[in-house]
Amino acid sequence: MSNTRKPWKNWVLFLASLVVVFLLGLLVSSITERKMEAKFAYTPMTEIKKLEPRNEVWGENFPREFQSYYKTADTTFRSKYNGNANIDMLEVDPRLVVLWAGYGFAKDYNQGKGHVYAIEDVSNTLRTGGPTGPDDGPMPSTCWTCKSPDVPRLINEIGVDDYYKGKWASKGEQIVNPIGCANCHDEKSMKLTITQPALIEAFERQGKDITKSSHNEMRSLVCAQCHVEYYFNKNLPEKKGIPYLVFPWDEGQTVEDMESYYDKVGHVDWTHKISKAPMLKAQHPGYEVYKMGIHGKRGVSCADCHMPYKTEGGQKFTDHHIQSPLNNVANSCQVCHREEKDELIKNVFDNQDRIIENRDQLERLLVRAHVEAGKAWELGASEEQMKDILHGIRLGQWRWDYAAASHGGSFHAPVELGRVIGKGIDITQETRIKLAKLLMELGFKGEVPYPAIETKEAAQKFIGLPMDKLKAEKEKFLKELRPQWQEAAKKREATY
16 A cells, blocks of 8 residues: 555645644734733823813723713613613602602602713702702702712812802802713722712711722722712801711611611701601612622622623723613623523512512501691691601601612612511501591591592692792703803813
8 A cells, every 4th residue: 555645635734734823823913912902901092180070081091991881871771670761750659759748859750870861860850940040949069969070170179168058050060071980080090089078077987097998898989979878967067057968877877877867966858748747868878778788798899790890802891881780690690690690680570579569568658647647737736746756757758768769779688678668667557556546636537538649740739849830940941051051161171
């Protein structure tokens, strides 16, 4: 047998060798390119000045983060409960109008959208009114605080006291850029930083130094600058009536801790229009509730789930498309949990279903309590007779609002929220028993009828809100004053 290799086999080996060499060349080229890309990815293209409020300027040096941040403009995701879609929550649940009678949220309350909409949303909501000038409108300047990187810039320029002074409209020309880079990052080192004075001061009052926090803690604390319970304290002796932003954490962060703090300082957010109860309005105690759940206790940060790491072009970076983990299960949940996506989502919905079922029951009881208290006043009840009843309504609704306003709370800490809502139901029912006895003493027999509040419009009419007037004032503001703010801001920023 001849050992001579056939010519065609030589050609096959030759061509195969060429293909292998070509593919190896592509691989080496790709690796080299990715290494070079990694090396020069963060080479500054633009000098970022201290507290630069324009996200676009930061985006020149950090395009991946910038591009992912602007995905928060997408409002197409709607979960079983909320999401980032534009949802009129008063339309979904008209009971809220009665619970907030006499307070701004009864006028307008929409599901929060992405961070990029912060300025637009606070400008459009009826809660900020329709100011005609810098000294007009229902809300204080402090209401801008969590909406923009222009806030730390302005505080740095004029001081925190002067920033908090005045009406919301007084800062309209200054605050135009939506939540962004300078709220959370140092412009030199890019390290996470705290720009919110209220958070620093809350730590100081507890004897803590926030600058000693670890990087992992900072991945939640930058969120805690805003996603927390807070109030405006106008009674600080050294601040002369300024509505100073304060986090009520001096005694702790549970619903009872903050309630005790508020009772001691005598804080009342508003007096309820129907029941005349001295009410507390929970803002959004997301951080406090998260700390009480299993993820918070195990050291999982807010960013781990809402801003998970991703890799693109050989670069690992934090995805700044801040959103519900339910819209990003693979990168958020399944990094740690190996269950199937549908199973993980079902677990979340099961917790939400159970919490919201009881929360809705507490809502219905509170509506009845407010209306029954209103009937007692109508029948001539005295302040002494109503004192304990009104305090009970305050405590019951504070627990409801703490649960309702803690965004994602039924996922973050379902056991804690179940406890809080259960106690709220207990307090409110006990209060209604006291009301029933008082109504009998006042000569009322039977049951106070539940109000006809099947729609948002019916509920707003029931509590006496002049909606046509409020909407007309807002429309006039958006057409006349707000464009002036935007033009003035454009001229100012052209000088940067």
